[in-house]
Amino acid sequence: MSADTAYMASIWQQALVHMKKAFIKPLFETWIKSTIPLSINDNVIEIGTPKQFVKEWLESRYVPVIKAALKAAANKDFEIIFINMDIEMEGTEEAPLPEPEDDIEVTDNPDTANSPPAKDKPTLTQQAVHQDTGTDINNIDFLKYLDDIGDIPEAAAALSSAATLPSPAPKNNTLPEKRPAKTQPPSITPADDCILNPKYVFSTFVIGNSNRLAHAASLAVSEAPAQVYNPFFIYGGVGLGKTHLMHAIGHRIKENNPNMKVVYISSEKFTNELINSIISGNPESFRQRYRNIDVLLVDDIQFLSKKEHTQEEFFHTFNTLHEANKQIIISSDRPPREIQTLEDRLRSRFEWGLITDIQAPDLETRIAVLRKKAMLENLNVPNEVFVYIASRIENNIRELEGAFIRVIAYASLNNQPIDIDLATEALKDIFPNGRPKQITTDLIQEIVAAHFKIKLEDLSAKKRTRNVAYPRQIAMYLCRELTETSLPKIGEIFGGRDHTTVIHAHDKISRERNMDAKLNNTIKELIKRIES
Ligand SMILES: Nc1ncnc2c1ncn2[C@@H]1O[C@H](COP(=O)(O)OP(=O)(O)OP(=O)(O)O)[C@@H](O)[C@H]1O
Numbered sequence: 001m002s003a004d005t006a007y008m009a010s011i012w013q014q015a016l017v018h019m020k021k022a023f024i025k026p027l028f029e030t031w032i033k034s035t036i037p038l039s040i041n042d043n044v045i046e047i048g049t050p051k052q053f054v055k056e057w058l059e060s061r062y063v064p065v066i067k068a069a070l071k072a073a074a075n076k077d078f079e080i081i082f083i084n085m086d087i088e089m090e091g092t093e094e095a096p097l098p099e100p101e102d103d104i105e106v107t108d109n110p111d112t113a114n115s116p117p118a119k120d121k122p123t124l125t126q127q128a129v130h131q132d133t134g135t136d137i138n139n140i141d142f143l144k145y146l147d148d149i150g151d152i153p154e155a156a157a158a159l160s161s162a163a164t165l166p167s168p169a170p171k172n173n174t175l176p177e178k179r180p181a182k183t184q185p186p187s188i189t190p191a192d193d194c195i196l197n198p199k200y201v202f203s204t205f206v207i208g209n210s211n212r213l214a215h216a217a218s219l220a221v222s223e224a225p226a227q228v229y230n231p232f233f234i235y236g237g238v239g240l241g242k243t244h245l246m247h248a249i250g251h252r253i254k255e256n257n258p259n260m261k262v263v264y265i266s267s268e269k270f271t272n273e274l275i276n277s278i279i280s281g282n283p284e285s286f287r288q289r290y291r292n293i294d295v296l297l298v299d300d301i302q303f304l305s306k307k308e309h310t311q312e313e314f315f316h317t318f319n320t321l322h323e324a325n326k327q328i329i330i331s332s333d334r335p336p337r338e339i340q341t342l343e344d345r346l347r348s349r350f351e352w353g354l355i356t357d358i359q360a361p362d363l364e365t366r367i368a369v370l371r372k373k374a375m376l377e378n379l380n381v382p383n384e385v386f387v388y389i390a391s392r393i394e395n396n397i398r399e400l401e402g403a404f405i406r407v408i409a410y411a412s413l414n415n416q417p418i419d420i421d422l423a424t425e426a427l428k429d430i431f432p433n434g435r436p437k438q439i440t441t442d443l444i445q446e447i448v449a450a451h452f453k454i455k456l457e458d459l460s461a462k463k464r465t466r467n468v469a470y471p472r473q474i475a476m477y478l479c480r481e482l483t484e485t486s487l488p489k490i491g492e493i494f495g496g497r498d499h500t501t502v503i504h505a506h507d508k509i510s511r512e513r514n515m516d517a518k519l520n521n522t523i524k525e526l527i528k529r530i531e532s
Contacts, residue, residue, distance in 0.1 A: 208365025
């Protein structure tokens with residue numbers, strides 16, 4: 001083994017130990033464990049992945065965590081290049097990982113980690129007070145944040161690290177000693193830069209009725225930061241695109257104003273960094289960092305509820321930035337008034353600007369999201385596969401993408417093209433009802449004719465009266481959306497009409513759906529019946 005190879009292997013082994021702590025177990029097993037370090041050169045490390053989709057998944061989601069783990073392992077910043085090795089995943093032999101160091105608490109179970117302290121369980125403050133930690137727990141700054149971090153695994157790990165420093169502590173030491181870099185959890189290393197996911201840009205965001213307003217407002221904010229809506233508050237359910245939009249705003253602002261300092265942070269990380277700055281005895285550096293920027297994007301602000309002291313710090317950051325006319329963008333899973341235990345003064349600040357929501361996407365938007373994903377991945381996927389997945393996952397685009405990725409992975413591992421049979425097989429554990437009902441143009445015509453109380457033959461007749469022409473256009477639209485039938489074939493089925501007539505019908509109904517809630521509901525109802 002050359003010196004370089006040995007160095008690389010050792011760094012990667014240490015980085016894996018950090019990542020094992022930072023990731024929940026299934027994620028670590030699925031995405032990280034199968035990677036191999038290939039080469040190391042100055043600050044560039046090449047990591048081999050067994051499959052293309054693993055490479056893309058790591059690139060799009062986990063670069064910051066892997067970089068932080070490498071930094072914790074080698075004490076320097078690395079650029080990572082992933083290389084798809086296209087190798088069998090099963091039976092990949094791995095060197096056993098060293099066990100996590102004893103003195104760091106590892107939280108593998110996110111459910112346990114995120115649950116609020118049980119009634120009779122001592123809070124972190126109480127635990128700390130009762131522990132012979134060797135740290136000066138009378139330090140008021142440190143103590144007042146302890147309960148704030150109770151549900152943040154990384155911060156809890158940092159606390160645990162700090163709290164197990166060898167005793168006795170020097171008498172006049174008012175702050176816990178800083179741990180050596182090697183053993184600090186990677187995820188609480190303060191981010192120096194704004195880390196934005198390159199895939200979360202406006203061009204990859206699919207616009208539908210559910211997110212049109214949020215998208216338009218996001219565009220407006222990014223084109224004129226601090227001039228239109230400040231603060232800008234986006235809320236909506238899990239996995240509906242809030243983070244995507246926030247990153248897209250960040251990217252656009254950076255593109256238009258390369259000198260602007262844009263910081264994106266989750267509220268959990270905000271809390272982490274605050275705690276970390278206190279642990280390391282430098283809270284002022286934290287304040288400076290967050291009060292010297294042009295755009296602050298804070299994701300998932302609902303996690304600040306119950307964290308009184310972090311809220312207070314955030315309140316001051318908010319005021320300083322707002323007074324200096326800097327843009328603040330906040331996301332949450334619910335509107336400000338529904339975030340329990342959010343201080344009133346903070347809630348009222350959030351209500352100063354624009355509050356906009358993202359709703360669950362309709363079927364067409366869900367199909368469009370999958371279609372766009374397939375296009376971006378250069379994949380040829382039949383429409384019925386999109387319809388199959390999209391009609392079964394209604395409320396969460398992350399889950400929708402997850403199901404689709406499972407199909408892609410299954411096809412890639414078995415070296416087969418994606419079709420409805422493969423998708424059914426790949427998703428049989430998720431959708432136990434098996435193969436979808438076959439949606440045909442005949443079925444669509446029958447259901448549309450019955451709904452509008454016209455004769456089936458009228459749909460293909462020459463008649464152009466509105467009571468027939470309108471249902472015909474709707475039926476054409478549905479055939480285009482829900483089946484694989486080509487435009488000329490749809491034209492033929494509807495009385496030998498030209499394919500341009502089908503295009504016109506489709507465009508017209510798509511447009512009108514966006515403006516006419518009644519029509520939109522009718523179409524949703526028809527789709528439900530077609531699919532049931
Ligand atoms: N309209 C959309 N167009 C394309 N992709 C989307 C859209 N909405 C969401 N996604 C994708 O769905 C996934 C989840 O989105 P995102 O992380 O932004 O959700 P979120 O609302 O922030 O969720 P959470 O509440 O869990 O933080 C991402 O991969 C994102 O790119």
